[in-house]
Amino acid sequence: MGREIVSIATALVPYPPERVWAVVTDLDCWQxxxxxxxxxxxxxxxxxxxxxxxxPTRFTVTERRPLSRWAFDLDNANLAGRWAGEFRPEGGGTQVTFTETITVKKPWMRFFAKxxxxxQQARYLADLGRALEQEGGT
Known part of the structure; x- marks a missing residue:
């Protein structure tokens, strides 16, 4: 495999942790x-x-601390790794930090992985913002 590749995305979203947590962790509402x-x-x-x-990418939850941290291992044909989402109240909103740590299974993929x-993280944050907006105000 190879060395780990780490990417961290952070944002302040103008919604309380309860709402952000509910959207991110609801596996029935992924649309x-x-x-x-x-x-x-x-x-x-x-x-x-x-x-x-x-x-497909398979995930196994490794940690669930409601309103604070959700983490899991991930694996597919191209990579394996970990994902962690941290949620912290800040100024009436939520500071989110998403950390993804992977190891690629195909050496040539290392050049493109970061x-x-x-x-992917930018897309996820944009999608999350739209999902929270569509739910209505705070």
């Missing part, structure tokens, strides 16, 4: 995510996301 075509889950601790082309993670 706000523009990168997914499907999400299957078994219980609260294992799920599989399918991107728009149908490519840029890919950054684009």
């Amino acid at each position: 706000w995510r523009s990168d997914l075509s499907r999400l299957d889950h078994v219980g609260e601790d294992a799920f599989t996301e399918y991107d728009r082309s149908g490519f 840029g890919y993670l950054r684009r």
Whole structure:
């Protein structure tokens, strides 16, 4: 495999942690995510996301501290790693920090992985903002 690649995205969203946490962790309501075509889950601790082309990534929840931290391991044919979301109240809103740490399984992918993670995280934050807006005000 190779060395770990880390990407961190952070944003202040103008909604309370309860709302942000509810949207991010509700596996039954994934449709706000523009990168997914499907999400299957078994219980609260294992799920599989399918991107728009149908490519699956498996997730296993490793930590759940309501309104504070949600973390899981992830694995697919191209990479393996960890994701952690941290939620902190700030000024009537929520400071979110999403950290993704991966190891690529195909050496040539290492050259593109960091840029890919950054684009995915930016898309996720944009989608999250739209989902929270559509729910209404604070």
